[in-house]
Amino acid sequence: MxxxxxxxGRYLRHAEAQVHIEDRxxxxxxxVYEVILIKNGHMIDEEQHLKRLQKSLSSLEIVLPMKQTAMRHIMKEVIKRNKFQNxxxxxxxxxxxxxxxxxxxxxxNPTLVMTARRIAAKNYNEIESGVKVITIDDIRWKRCDIKSISLLPNVLGKQTARNQGAYEAWMVDAAGYVTEGTSTNAWIVSPDGRLITAELGRNILSGIxxxxxxxxxxxxxxxxxxRQFSVEEAKNAREAFFTSSTSFLTPVTEIDGAVIGNGRAGSLSIELLKAYDNYMNQAY
Ligand SMILES: Cc1ncc(COP(=O)(O)O)c(C=O)c1O
Known part of the structure; x- marks a missing residue:
């Protein structure tokens, strides 16, 4: 297919779609950009993604080239024409x-591009085994709240993770606190069961x-x-995970070689993931 x-303004075969070499x-x-999950043919949290898109655009003084209703229509049309459900x-x-x-x-005139692609359904057996995370210096600029397409530190960070056999890299600020993952928000569960994730600010993306x-x-x-949490606190956490539109909730079972919990996905992580699955199935 x-x-x-x-x-x-044009729907094109993906392989032939192009923009000009002097596009800024x-x-x-x-x-700026957005990535929205499509579940059973429906967009998840479309409203929130469009709000964040508008905020990113305003921060860069780019004016959306059309009304939001027209944009929503095109988004639906792109999904329909790509003929997939998930x-x-x-x-x-x-x-x-x-x-x-x-x-x-x-x-x-702002350039508006939309693409869509299928992603495979998540398999709980795979999720249970979790993934490895490494930590790296957060070398990004001071406006990480803008979902800018300028992603070089994130690209280099993800590649460093892959080179070391890890799935994600958590970025650490000059004071030793974890900000977020290269394409995900970072979370831990304290030994007494509290969920902890960095507070919103200009140093992280407000993940939907x-x-x-x-x-x-x-x-x-x-x-x-x-609130902020350090790498040391993360290594001693009962559970750890990260979230994003494409990874949902992914349990972390190792941080810089330190095993988290019993080395398998934590029970709270799995409970939250199941609750998110339920939410997605009822969200439309
Ligand atoms: C740096 C960064 N943090 C967090 C996220 C998660 O955001 P969302 O949940 O909106 O997908 C992303 C997603 O691309 C990201 O690039």
């Missing part, structure tokens, strides 16, 4: 095409999945602390 992409996304990473939709908006000059061009889990944690009456 051939994939379909949307580029500036290509030359300066001057743009996957993701990727939305990217850049400042557009202009002669290469750092300052904003006087005139440019993070925020959904916070709601679920409140509903289930577990204790939550939005």
């Amino acid at each position: 051939s994939r379909v992409a949307y580029v500036n 996304g290509y030359q300066f990473s001057d743009g 996957g993701i939709i990727y939305i990217q908006i850049t400042r557009g095409v202009a002669a290469r000059e750092h300052s904003f061009p006087k005139y440019s 999945t993070r925020n959904r889990f916070i709601k679920i944690i409140h509903e289930l009456n577990y204790k939550l602390e939005e």
Whole structure:
């Protein structure tokens, strides 16, 4: 089945979709993006993703090239034309095409691109065995709350993890606190069962999945602390996991070689993941 992409008003075969070489996304990473999970043909937390997209755009003074209703229509159309039930939709908006000059061009039309791809359903047996995480210095800029397409530190961090046989890298600030993963939010469970994740600020992305889990944690009456935690605290945690639209909740069973809990996914992690699964099945 051939994939379909949307580029500036046209639905094209994915393999033939293109943007201009002087697009500012290509030359300066001057743009933003969103990744939305599609479950049984429906977008999960579409509203929250669009709100965050608008916030990222405003931070960069890029004006959405159309009304949100038109954009929602295109998103639905992209999903329909790609003919799958479970996957993701990727939305990217850049400042557009202009002669290469750092300052904003006087005139440019933002470039809007959407692609979609299928992703395989999660298998609980695999999830139970968890994944390894390493820690790395957080070398990013001071506006990580903007979902910018400028992702080089994240790309290098993920590759460092892969080179060391780990799945994700957790980034650590100058004071020794874990900020977040290269494409995920980081969580731990304290020895007495409190859930801990970094508070929102300009140093992390306000993950839509993070925020959904916070709601679920409140509903289930577990204790939550939005605060900094150190690598040492993480290594001594009862459980650890990370969240994102594509990874949902993924248990972490090793951090820098230190085994977390009994080396298998923790029971609270699995309970929360099941609650999230239920939420997704009832979200539309
Ligand atoms: C740096 C970073 N943190 C957190 C997340 C998780 O965000 P969400 O739950 O909205 O997918 C992502 C997702 O791409 C990310 O890139």
